[in-house]
Amino acid sequence: MSQQKPRTIFEKIWDAHVVKRAEGYPDALFIDRHFIHEVTSPQAFDGLRKRNIPVFNTNRTTATADHNVPTKDQHLPIKETLSRHQVETLRKNCQEFGVELYDLGHPYQGIVHIIGPELGLTQPGMTIVCGDSHTSTHGAFGNIAFGIGTSEVEQVSATQCILQYRPKTMKIEINGALAKGVVSKDIILYIISKISASGATGFFVEYAGDTIRNLSMEARMTICNMSIEMGARGGLIAPDETTFNYMRGRKFAPQGEAFEQKVAEWKKLATDEGATYDVVLQYDAADIAPMITYGTNPGMGMKVTDRIPTVEELKEISEHASFKKSLEYMGLEQGASLLGKTVDYVFIGSCTNARIEDLRLVADMVKGKKKAENVEVWVIPGSKQVEAQAISEGLDKVFEAAGFELRSPGCSACLGMNEDKVPAGKYCISTSNRNFEGRQGPKSRTFLASPLSAAAAAITGRVTDVREFN
Amino acid sequence: MSKDKFTTLKTTAVPLPNENIDTDQIIPARFLKATTREGFGDNLFRDWRYDADNNPIASFVLNDKKYSGKILVAGKNFGCGSSREHAAWAIYDFGFRVVVSSFFADIFKNNALNNGLLPIVVSDGFLKQMLEAIELNPKTEIVVDLVNQIMQVGAVKESFEINAYKKTCLMNGYDDIDYLLSLNQEIKAFDLAHS
Numbered sequence: 001m002s003q004q005k006p007r008t009i010f011e012k013i014w015d016a017h018v019v020k021r022a023e024g025y026p027d028a029l030f031i032d033r034h035f036i037h038e039v040t041s042p043q044a045f046d047g048l049r050k051r052n053i054p055v056f057n058t059n060r061t062t063a064t065a066d067h068n069v070p071t072k073d074q075h076l077p078i079k080e081t082l083s084r085h086q087v088e089t090l091r092k093n094c095q096e097f098g099v100e101l102y103d104l105g106h107p108y109q110g111i112v113h114i115i116g117p118e119l120g121l122t123q124p125g126m127t128i129v130c131g132d133s134h135t136s137t138h139g140a141f142g143n144i145a146f147g148i149g150t151s152e153v154e155q156v157s158a159t160q161c162i163l164q165y166r167p168k169t170m171k172i173e174i175n176g177a178l179a180k181g182v183v184s185k186d187i188i189l190y191i192i193s194k195i196s197a198s199g200a201t202g203f204f205v206e207y208a209g210d211t212i213r214n215l216s217m218e219a220r221m222t223i224c225n226m227s228i229e230m231g232a233r234g235g236l237i238a239p240d241e242t243t244f245n246y247m248r249g250r251k252f253a254p255q256g257e258a259f260e261q262k263v264a265e266w267k268k269l270a271t272d273e274g275a276t277y278d279v280v281l282q283y284d285a286a287d288i289a290p291m292i293t294y295g296t297n298p299g300m301g302m303k304v305t306d307r308i309p310t311v312e313e314l315k316e317i318s319e320h321a322s323f324k325k326s327l328e329y330m331g332l333e334q335g336a337s338l339l340g341k342t343v344d345y346v347f348i349g350s351c352t353n354a355r356i357e358d359l360r361l362v363a364d365m366v367k368g369k370k371k372a373e374n375v376e377v378w379v380i381p382g383s384k385q386v387e388a389q390a391i392s393e394g395l396d397k398v399f400e401a402a403g404f405e406l407r408s409p410g411c412s413a414c415l416g417m418n419e420d421k422v423p424a425g426k427y428c429i430s431t432s433n434r435n436f437e438g439r440q441g442p443k444s445r446t447f448l449a450s451p452l453s454a455a456a457a458a459i460t461g462r463v464t465d466v467r468e469f470n
Numbered sequence: 471m472s473k474d475k476f477t478t479l480k481t482t483a484v485p486l487p488n489e490n491i492d493t494d495q496i497i498p499a500r501f502l503k504a505t506t507r508e509g510f511g512d513n514l515f516r517d518w519r520y521d522a523d524n525n526p527i528a529s530f531v532l533n534d535k536k537y538s539g540k541i542l543v544a545g546k547n548f549g550c551g552s553s554r555e556h557a558a559w560a561i562y563d564f565g566f567r568v569v570v571s572s573f574f575a576d577i578f579k580n581n582a583l584n585n586g587l588l589p590i591v592v593s594d595g596f597l598k599q600m601l602e603a604i605e606l607n608p609k610t611e612i613v614v615d616l617v618n619q620i621m622q623v624g625a626v627k628e629s630f631e632i633n634a635y636k637k638t639c640l641m642n643g644y645d646d647i648d649y650l651l652s653l654n655q656e657i658k659a660f661d662l663a664h665s
Contacts, residue, residue: 019660020653025635028653030660040554042505051647057661068503082503089505133553133577149555149581151645159650161657165633167576197490198547201576231550233576297490297550318594322489322545415552417499424522436494436551438517 006272009238010169010204013144013269017127019161026163032126034156035112036063036099038090039417040131044154045093055097056160062121063094064102066111070419071380071407074104083418097157108251110383110409113137113351117221118385120250124239124266129156134351134433136227139236140220141243142269144204146234167233168202168278173209176285181466183361184219185353185431185450187211188226189291189301191283197299201231203279206271211285212237217246218357225352226433229298238270290466292338293435293448295326300435304453304465310334329437330445331425338463342374343447345428346458347440348404349380350414353431353451356389362455363398365469371403372461378420379404380412404458416441429457474586475643479567479614482539485604486531491544492551493578497560499552510556511563532564536608541568543600548589549578558582568614570621572597583636584645590614590621596628616640 007015020028041063048055055061068083078084087104094101102108108115113134116122124142129135133147148162156162172191192199205227212220220237227235244263247253254262289303302308308327311320311334327334348354348362359381371377379399381387387409390396399406413420414432421441422428428446431454432439435446447463456464501513518530526533542561548571549557558581561569568588582589592600600623603610613622616637620629632640639645650657 019657025649026633028650028657030657030664032664039502043507043555046506047647053651056657059665067499086503086505131553131555133551147553147577149553149558149577149584151555151581151584155647155650158647159654159657160661161650161653163635163646163650197550198573198575201547201550201573228551228577231547231575297492299490318546318598319489321487325488415494415499417502434492434494434551436492438498439494442498442517442522 006274008169008206008271008275008277009142009236009269010144010206011275013125013127014166016125026165028161029127029164030161031129031156032060033116033121033128034061035116035128035130035135036061036153037067037112037130037132038065038086039067040150041093041153042086042089043150044131044157045097047154048097048157051158053158055099055157058098058100060160061099061157062102062116063090063099064109064112064115065090065104067411067415067417069104069410071410071412072419074408080419107384110386111351111354111411113225114355114382114386117141117217118250118383120247120253123247123253124243125269129162133228134225136232136234137221137225137351139224139227139234140217141247142236142239142266144234144236147228167204170200170203170205170232170279170281171277172205172207173280173282174207174211174285175209176211178211178285178288181290181452182288183450183452184215184222186288186291188223189293189298189448190288192226192230192298193291193301194283195230195281197229197297198231199299200227203232205232205235206277207235207237213240216357217242218355221355222352226298229433239266290450290453292453292463293446294330294332294338295323296329296435296437298433298435298448300326301448304339304463307335307337308332338447339465341463342427342461343429343457343463344375344426345422346375346377346454347380347413347428347430347432348451348454349378349382349412350432351382351411352433354380354382354386356386358431358451359386359390359395360393361451363395365452365455366402366404366459367398369402369459371458374461375458377404377458378413379406381406381409383409402458413440415439416444422446429454429463476567476586476588476616476640478616479540480611481541482609483541483543483570483604483612484531484537484539485601486542486544487601489545490547490550493549493554493557494551496549496557497554502554502556507559508563510560511565514560514564540566541570541612541614542566543570543597543604546571546573546594548574550575553577553581555581555585558585558587562587570597570600583640586640586643588614588616588640590630592621592628592630599623599626
């Protein structure tokens with residue numbers, strides 16, 4: 001009898017979802033959960049109509065409105081015509097095709113990658129897709145979750161499958177205790193700064209090591225969320241007691257005895273001893289400090305106490321022109337430090353950092369303090385449930401007293417698609433995931449950082465080392 | 471649904487050597503509000519192409535009359551960031567049929583292939599040569615031969631990889647749904663067994 005080759009968690013989940021593997025074709029991979037939002041779905045629903053086919057399984061499909069929605073006065077019709085049209089189109093499509101929609105005003109509405117986990121729709125061992133690159137967030141529960149394009153949204157809607165070649169595997173292991181002031185956002189910004197914005201392209205990442213094990217579910221989600229920022233298709237973490245404790249009792253998670261049976265299955269997902277990866281990277285948690293980005297891709301990050309590199313320090317000559325263009329856009333000098341740099345806006349939100357723990361971290365730090373006069377501070381909860389929780393804990397009062405504006409859930413200033421935009425030339429320290437040119441609004445300038453670093457900057461009005469902040 | 475078929479192409483090219491061109495540059499989020507696939511070409515590279523008052527920025531390559539053609543030649547890690555398929559639609563809608571780079575982001579590559587836009591990966595060296603040749607002579611003709619997987623720039627040739635399935639789709643205008651729909655019974659059985 002042949003013994004089965006040891007497999008990684010990724011391989012186990014992938015293999016369990018292959019409906020058809022045929023010579024000369026990519027695998028037809030079954031998708032357990034399909035999340036939909038208003039921006040990348042209208043053309044897919046049109047495609048279904050043209051082919052005259054229904055959504056394959058509406059029980060596996062869930063929609064919400066998040067990218068376009070205003071974060072103020074959500075009870076009123078959306079002012080911007082095109083945004084309103086897109087949200088209305090989602091509404092019509094969901095009604096016509098029988099898809100559950102958590103629309104504006106619904107108690108479950110929120111950023112798609114925040115609501116899936118909090119509702120228990122996101123589970124270990126699943127395959128999950130959404131027409132959004134940050135679908136990698138869900139991988140924190142030990143599943144294969146990745147972003148897809150609109151043609152693929154149509155594919156999954158029509159057939160519950162996607163045609164995919166299996167990516168290569170990469171393990172990123174981090175061990176050791178995190179220093180004071182260092183949180184999960186710093187871990188992922190650190191990794192991306194080490195391997196670049198394309199360092200994991202073609203790979204699916206598994207995060208491992210005791211540093212990762214010791215993180216809460218919400219902190220793990222922040223890490224998996226930004227896997228795409230180093231080019232990875234997705235990133236996952238094997239499920240453990242932290243995962244199961246987080247999930248127990250959630251709305252759409254299995255309940256009671258059924259849940260415990262599932263837990264027994266989920267425990268078998270972890271990577272077998274002796275399984276191999278195409279690439280293994282190891283980092284020491286002690287080397288990670290509070291991080292900040294200085295450029296226009298998430299790989300352009302550094303410890304907040306470091307200085308921006310100079311052109312001469314870059315490894316590849318081909319990068320010089322892009323590097324200079326990036327610093328010019330940011331209005332920054334090579335070799336300069338960012339500490340003390342004045343900021344104009346602070347954005348605490350997005351699918352990376354808008355869960356209740358993020359809001360608690362910020363509230364703890366700013367309790368009894370006031371924001372600096374030169375900054376405008378937006379706190380955007382990731383979902384209606386996060387918002388309700390924050391209010392029930394009195395965090396809204398802390399933010400109000402600090403002069404922070406707590407608004408309603410949505411993608412907000414992460415992507416400059418709705419009303420929340422950072423004006424041209426202004427600097428924003430942001431807990432979101434991308435610092436691309438114009439990402440937060442035309443000509444806006446973004447410093448990516450953790451919620452702690454953002455909170456500190458809100459109080460001082462400057463880029464601040466949280467370790468020096470009292 | 472059938473797309474345009476692609477076999478060979480002979481055309482000039484537009485050089486855009488920047489690295490890490492993300493999909494927010496290709497098409498900024500504020501232009502993703504349409505509910506159809508058409509018309510995104512007008513806003514391709516919007517914030518590099520037009521200033522705040524919507525005047526064309528003369529120095530940007532798409533506004534430079536000396537460059538034209540159906541091939542976009544770009545620096546490495548093209549198409550990183552957001553999964554928005556609108557990026558592939560915008561490039562196609564503008565008139566490009568091929569994007570050449572030494573490295574593509576995964577999701578963009580899939581999106582391009584799903585829309586009849588051919589992403590060609592070349593070596594760093596060939597990319598550099600190509601960019602130099604086009605900048606030296608914007609009328610340089612480039613031949614893309616998908617059937618034989620060869621690209622020729624002037625007298626220089628390089629072969630490129632594309633997986634056989636996607637190649638067949640491009641050459642015949644097939645898409646993935648056509649294949650998946652043929653598996654309907656197997657998928658239904660799988661769904662039932664796993665619910």
